[in-house]
Amino acid sequence: MSIIEQFSPQPKTPSLPLQAGVLAAVTVAAIALGWFAGQYLNRSSAEAAAAVETQDAAAEQDQLRGTEIQLEAITTNLAVPNTMWVRLEASIVLDQPPSPTLADEIHQDLLAYMRTVKVYQIEGASGFRNLKADLEERARIRSSGHVKQVLIRTLLFE
Known part of the structure; x- marks a missing residue:
């Protein structure tokens, strides 16, 4: 050491x-x-x-x-591409009891609108929100402001 x-x-x-x-x-x-x-x-x-x-x-x-009314299913093809089909099942919520023909009028208006939609307009979450807002706006106009909300139950593309 x-x-x-x-x-x-x-x-x-x-x-x-x-x-x-x-x-x-x-x-x-x-x-x-x-x-x-x-x-x-x-x-x-x-x-x-x-x-x-x-x-x-x-x-x-x-x-x-509100009063909720189930609309008939909307099945139509989109504007672009016209080979793509869409099926939309929706309900409307009204602030008062509806007239007998109001649901049919709104259904026909939404059907006519869906025929003008292009697939790129409804892609993604923001496209879905915009579609819902457009549907609600058209339903409010058609009902003279009595539609409070459009509830989209099913939205399928083929």
Whole structure:
């Protein structure tokens, strides 16, 4: 053994009880942090669920206030490409009881509109939203503003 090795400090390793204490402290801190995070998220999800229930109840009340009429299915070909067919099943929600011929008039108007639609106009989510907005606008015009909403139940392309 050389003189340098004799006088150089030997590295100390932490004692086993100290290591166990640090491990226990970190474990307790992790458990506490997990519990607090769970409580926070649970409270947030409960508030979100209550908000959704409130919105659903309001929508249900709106539906009860209106009269919903199922229209006959619309099956026609699109303007471009004219080999592509579309089937649309929809309902309208009115703010008052309808006249006997109103549903047929709206059905014929929506059928005529669907014949003018080009496939690239209704691609994607924004195209679907635009189609729905156009259908609602045409139905409101045809009903003198009594149609509150057009509900698209099925939209198939072939």
